[in-house]
Amino acid sequence: MINILDFNLEELKNWMKENGESVFRGKQVFDWIYKGIYNFDDMKNLPISTREKLKSNFYFSIPEMVKEYKSKDGDTYKFLFKYKDGNIIESVVMKYKHGNSICVSTQVGCRMGCKFCASTLGGMVRNLTSGEILGEILAAKGEMGEKISNIVMMGSGEPLDNFENVLKFIEIVNSPNGLNIGQRHITLSTCGVVPKIIELADIDLQITLAISLHAPNDEMRRNIMPVANKYSIEELLKACINYIEKTNRRITFEYALVKGVNDRGEHAEELARLLKGMLCHVNLIPVNEIKENTLKKSSAEDIKKFSNILIRNGIETTIRREMGADIEAACGQLRRSYLEEGK
Template structure:
């Protein structure tokens, strides 16, 4: 019999299993606390349960782990990048960052990505599958165990498009914020999307309290379609209207992520178009010098990013340059996974995913 991944179960689902076994309802709360508060890795560690119940849990469920394949610590700041190996042998990346407000973790939501953004390493090694709620939680729990710290905030900006894995991400949010579990307020969580308009509206209607970060990267429809194929399905005007809807529905200001790329989207004309697009919108523009990757020629000089920021501010746009962390360890997502996948493929005599 195939064992069930217990970390992905809601308290209600767990209670249904236990009631079918004739166990009292409060056992579900106990087990959920062992898993998500104390974060045990073995059923034998649940010492408040009877030996018989622990054995039954062992027979029917599993508590999976992620293995640290690589751990890169920055020599210029406190950023740590993890390459985690999943139980099926695939890889995802997680980045631990130190801010004045506490420890923040950037997690992955898919193995690979199918969105095809031209400047992103995550899509190069190919899409394989969605991550389960448990695999998202484990990036937090394993990092806490290794780093010996509590994660204070979370960003879903690692490998994958979170809203392309919508059901699992929402289930993860509910597990993450459950008061009997990890108990993180979703106001401390940001979810990034390249612009899946129907899902943005659906997320807004749920009123979960998460911050929405939108990968905008160009105010020009033709240019955005070139570097972000998603724009062909969900054009920029529809995306911006969905962002306005998100703010109107949730009261949460939207963050616009904008990777400045020399010769592509960083001119004064681009700044003017961007200001026109965002006029009257409650949002903040987060400027990012594009991360160079081996397979692309995209680059950005810091002075050009600063000039773009100044022009946006002159035009009345609330814009700042994101603090660069872990630049010496390739802290941008996708690069370690791509390299690890290629090494395995080379060892097996094949190509990349």
């Protein structure tokens, strides 16, 4: 059996043709799916024989909701979803004035080992397929009864470590016949897998690329992000400049501020020198504290000082609004808590 959500429109049309059906049936099925119909028997404009054929070959990988958490202010929803194989992933929906943004997971777990991230504590279990990532959005939409306007691939997993599935996911959600979410409303966040950033630049998508930098120099970055042992900041920034030149798209640098580690004034000055002249934006993030390590978030005063130094040096900077802190909305926290409870 095949997850039908892994199919784009052309693949569905081709499947119909190869299986003795009219090609236009593929478009009909695709339309039903993105109207929220996940039962072939409810696709009433299809002949019964076609529906039976579909039931014999396909299933819908819409994950089951295990738990839903809602922040006290009502702006953040966190969902724990379970797939058919029993694996648990999590997705977060954040409500803004400009629409609902969903943060999706691209892998079950993660192998990147960043110290401040709970997703990576149990290692990587497996990649999610394009249809399984899509299933997170369809499941969240169904639970909330609201449209999703923006997608952020910043949940569990490293998107560029699941490159082909992520590219196909972007293609399907961007499809006018599918969810029709514009590429400019899609953000891909990576810890810095340099060869894949170079490859992504050559594809020339209109998505926003976000780089988890979190340190102004290699020594500091290696202490908190194992990927820095493979790719230096110099190599990473070279790939970023190449990406900017080829796509003419601004890059966002994510910088999680850790008290007493990377949040001092001299670190801000060093970061400003590093990024000077680049078409970029820095998003400062108060680090999410997790019980498995001793990292503490910087004070509001130190975060503001850090921001002011960057701005004074001509670096466009914002401080991310904290959302969902009361429901453990940091990547991987709820999944890990749920699995520990199960043990």
